Amino acid sequence: MGSVPVDQKATSGASAGAKLRQLLERDEILIAPGVYEGYSARIAHEVGFDCIYMTGAGTCASKLGQPDLGFASLNDMREHAEMIANLNPSVPLIADADTGYGGPNMVARTIAQYHRSGIAGLHIEDQVQTKRCGHLGGKAVVDIETFRQRISAAAYEKKRLGSDIVIIARTDALQTHGFDEAVHRLKVAASAGADVGFLEGVTTAEEAREVCKQLAPTPMLLNMVEHGATPSWTPDEAQELGFKVIIYPFASIAPAYQAIKDVFVKIKKTGKTGLEKEFTPKKLFTIVGLEEAMAVDTAAGGSFYNKVYPNNTIIAYQDDSTLQVAPFSGSIDAIESPGGDTITTEQSRAPGLTTRPEIDQQTPRRLPRGSFNVPRPRALGNAVLSVEEIEDLFQIFKTYYHPFLPLIDTMRTPHEYYELSGLLFWVIISIAARRLKSQPTLLPKLARNVTDLLWRTVRTTPYSVHVVQAIALLCTWQFPTSSSTSDPTFMLTGLMIQMGVQMGLNRPVDAQDFSKAPLELTGTELAEWTRTWEACMIVSQSATIGCGLQTPLQQYGSNTSQGDGTRNDIESAVDNAKFKYSLMIETFRSRVTMALMDQSRDARHQPATRERLILYRLFNKEITEIEGKNLNISSATGVKTWHSTAARLHLHAFYLFDHASSEGYGERICALYVTASSLIDSSRMLDERQVQFFDYCPFFCYQIFVCASMIVLRIASNGHFRSLVDAAEGMELVEASIAALRKMSVVNNDLPARLGDVIGFFCALPDPTKIGGTTVEDVQLKQVWNRLSVSVVHDCLATWRKHFMAETEGSAQRQRVEGGGLGASSFRAPVGDSPYLGGLSSIGDAQNMFGLDFSFDNWDFSV
Numbered sequence: 001m002g003s004v005p006v007d008q009k010a011t012s013g014a015s016a017g018a019k020l021r022q023l024l025e026r027d028e029i030l031i032a033p034g035v036y037e038g039y040s041a042r043i044a045h046e047v048g049f050d051c052i053y054m055t056g057a058g059t060c061a062s063k064l065g066q067p068d069l070g071f072a073s074l075n076d077m078r079e080h081a082e083m084i085a086n087l088n089p090s091v092p093l094i095a096d097a098d099t100g101y102g103g104p105n106m107v108a109r110t111i112a113q114y115h116r117s118g119i120a121g122l123h124i125e126d127q128v129q130t131k132r133c134g135h136l137g138g139k140a141v142v143d144i145e146t147f148r149q150r151i152s153a154a155a156y157e158k159k160r161l162g163s164d165i166v167i168i169a170r171t172d173a174l175q176t177h178g179f180d181e182a183v184h185r186l187k188v189a190a191s192a193g194a195d196v197g198f199l200e201g202v203t204t205a206e207e208a209r210e211v212c213k214q215l216a217p218t219p220m221l222l223n224m225v226e227h228g229a230t231p232s233w234t235p236d237e238a239q240e241l242g243f244k245v246i247i248y249p250f251a252s253i254a255p256a257y258q259a260i261k262d263v264f265v266k267i268k269k270t271g272k273t274g275l276e277k278e279f280t281p282k283k284l285f286t287i288v289g290l291e292e293a294m295a296v297d298t299a300a301g302g303s304f305y306n307k308v309y310p311n312n313t314i315i316a317y318q319d320d321s322t323l324q325v326a327p328f329s330g331s332i333d334a335i336e337s338p339g340g341d342t343i344t345t346e347q348s349r350a351p352g353l354t355t356r357p358e359i360d361q362q363t364p365r366r367l368p369r370g371s372f373n374v375p376r377p378r379a380l381g382n383a384v385l386s387v388e389e390i391e392d393l394f395q396i397f398k399t400y401y402h403p404f405l406p407l408i409d410t411m412r413t414p415h416e417y418y419e420l421s422g423l424l425f426w427v428i429i430s431i432a433a434r435r436l437k438s439q440p441t442l443l444p445k446l447a448r449n450v451t452d453l454l455w456r457t458v459r460t461t462p463y464s465v466h467v468v469q470a471i472a473l474l475c476t477w478q479f480p481t482s483s484s485t486s487d488p489t490f491m492l493t494g495l496m497i498q499m500g501v502q503m504g505l506n507r508p509v510d511a512q513d514f515s516k517a518p519l520e521l522t523g524t525e526l527a528e529w530t531r532t533w534e535a536c537m538i539v540s541q542s543a544t545i546g547c548g549l550q551t552p553l554q555q556y557g558s559n560t561s562q563g564d565g566t567r568n569d570i571e572s573a574v575d576n577a578k579f580k581y582s583l584m585i586e587t588f589r590s591r592v593t594m595a596l597m598d599q600s601r602d603a604r605h606q607p608a609t610r611e612r613l614i615l616y617r618l619f620n621k622e623i624t625e626i627e628g629k630n631l632n633i634s635s636a637t638g639v640k641t642w643h644s645t646a647a648r649l650h651l652h653a654f655y656l657f658d659h660a661s662s663e664g665y666g667e668r669i670c671a672l673y674v675t676a677s678s679l680i681d682s683s684r685m686l687d688e689r690q691v692q693f694f695d696y697c698p699f700f701c702y703q704i705f706v707c708a709s710m711i712v713l714r715i716a717s718n719g720h721f722r723s724l725v726d727a728a729e730g731m732e733l734v735e736a737s738i739a740a741l742r743k744m745s746v747v748n749n750d751l752p753a754r755l756g757d758v759i760g761f762f763c764a765l766p767d768p769t770k771i772g773g774t775t776v777e778d779v780q781l782k783q784v785w786n787r788l789s790v791s792v793v794h795d796c797l798a799t800w801r802k803h804f805m806a807e808t809e810g811s812a813q814r815q816r817v818e819g820g821g822l823g824a825s826s827f828r829a830p831v832g833d834s835p836y837l838g839g840l841s842s843i844g845d846a847q848n849m850f851g852l853d854f855s856f857d858n859w860d861f862s863v
Helices: 016-024 038-047 056-064 074-085 104-116 144-161 173-177 179-192 205-215 235-241 253-270 281-287 290-299 387-404 414-420 422-435 442-458 465-476 489-503 508-514 523-547 552-556 580-600 606-630 637-657 665-691 699-716 727-744 751-764 788-807 811-818 843-850
Strands: 030-035 052-054 093-096 121-125 166-171 196-199 220-223 245-248 378-380 383-385
Touching: 016 166, 030 038, 038 052, 038 074, 038 281, 052 056, 052 074, 056 074, 056 253, 074 093, 074 104, 074 383, 104 121, 104 144, 121 144, 121 196, 144 166, 144 179, 166 179, 173 179, 179 196, 179 205, 196 205, 205 220, 205 235, 378 422, 378 442, 383 387, 383 442, 387 414, 387 422, 414 422, 422 442, 422 465, 442 465, 465 489, 465 523, 489 523, 508 523, 523 580, 523 699, 523 788, 580 606, 580 637, 580 788, 606 637, 637 665, 637 699, 637 788, 665 699, 665 727, 699 727, 699 751, 699 788, 727 751, 751 788
Parallel strands: 030 052, 030 245, 052 093, 093 121, 121 166, 166 196, 196 220, 220 245
Antiparallel strands: 378 383
């Protein structure tokens, strides 16, 4: 069947969408070969196709080197499609747009970006966000209403823009819900504004003919994937079945693999490519537009490309007197982040191998404000971000995360921060991407790449204040992990403090003493160094208390003054409104830890308890005075109150170390219960008052929240104390804490999610005294005594492990485990059957996305 060329003169002034619509009005079926990059697109133009198709699978494979499992972001696909569409605007391009990359707003944004990029048509599917190739098994689709909203948002944005872009509605429901459901979805999509229908994975001619009949007059597209789910039909056969468009996604990338591999094998065996003689560099460049580029050069009066040697090898000629300038391509390429944040010199490559004195590079690195006014896309490994995405992510960070730790200078642009420190730039991006629903694969990409960048930076000296800031932020919002034993936060806090001390951050006035080069800090730099060191102290103290370990700061003693030797190591050298109250709280908690941690090791002995009673009274009086002086008329009173309550909890949690027969033991345990309950209530109030506390709070807040939840659970389920406290209200708080931990969770099976499951496991036990005991002595710690104020968490986890493992010793239970079910008492009860684990839809999708294994055999009991 021949191809009828489009009248270019008639369509030269039309938009890409209008040209595609004209092609769809022809009697003949429209054939669109799949292209995956500029070179294959040029070949398709050379052959003379009227329309081409950009395959999402090919884009993932060629651009990212990844399978078609949702790795590509909107930016990945849009940039690729824009480049292909503009190679020859007279040939319309249909592009894959996956799921639209989010909710209705993201779908509208996708339409707008594709429209402005010159793309003629795009297809939006009904798979879940963690999608996969339509010809692979294991697909999952959203409900019909969500699919309708995607198409409605696309149609609305198209109308708002006055665009001709062709909206193609694709359904993958044939394999998951059957033919009738799939056809119904396409009809709903057509009613919502879809221009073309697309039934993915059609398997029989009967299905193909019927769907075209039922959707008429809406045109139907056939996805012709060779050796996939669909039989191999020719264009004539497809047209006879009723299709108006046929695309061939693998038409270029599949044969390219074999051709490239054959040449590589020849090179490895013989050292030669075996290419035909006529395939010269000139022929290659001619395919990709050599004549057009030379015509532009000639029209401009140049002769840059005119040196062609007899063997047709083109060289770039340049006079010694002329300056060679690379032609502007019309777009700025993404700049790959360097390996570290410092400059490697000949001397720094081999330290200690020369007696020649070495001079450090100037510290700190100074950048005039506004000196980097040209925003650029940025790349780190396989994570590529456009200028717009970078600015959006920085705005997310400034809005939601920065208020919890106001460390960076928000007046600097993202691109200034990139020039100051690539590590700091990407750490900020990573934190902002934690809950970025529009790019669900960005965070796992960054987790690998930023971690690699961190270690490359750490092994490159000297360090800068911005590297220390990056580590401080990373310790505050670390990457999600499923086990505390694999969490490097404690180690990083020590590294952060050591870097700061080595640089002299703790002595900014005397910073010259720590530098070989002349160093005099400006007022702004002095404030930044002081602010950074204060943040280091806050982060180190809070993160290590959350881990139940001694802060590395205490190992340096208490001499970090500004030259007068009078200030404590946990106190601010310069009054800073941003950190003043936080430093007071951390000072208090540090003193509590130092005073009580040694005595807690003898917690079961009566004399040690008596000695602590005096300390308890003094510390309770001190925290009350701190609250009285600072919690008055502040706009941040809610957050301040939370930190004050957390400090009280740190003190009161040591009551669990006391001997049960000591004076006032019962009153102290009740006071501990009230403090823990207050922290849970305070957290919920913060979250409900539009602060979105559970979504964006530092990881330390999660750790203390778990501690409070375990304390309430332990006391409310104790046979003695449940009559002294409101046990029913306590269990309601525990259930609320499970929901809160689910909200804190960033990815499935991370620590907040797992600890929520553990608490849910205890709640589901028929005998609540398994965790709380029956007597007054049972509230005491039984197994773990050396994790400071969070020992109760580790004690409960030890109980959970023993109880859980004991239940699996029987052969019947083992059979249920091997069969995939953990029994009614398992903390991993089915979502719909447990009142504690509701709202966990699509858990399998995230499981597949992050490669997590939820089977019992792979469960790590070292939570």
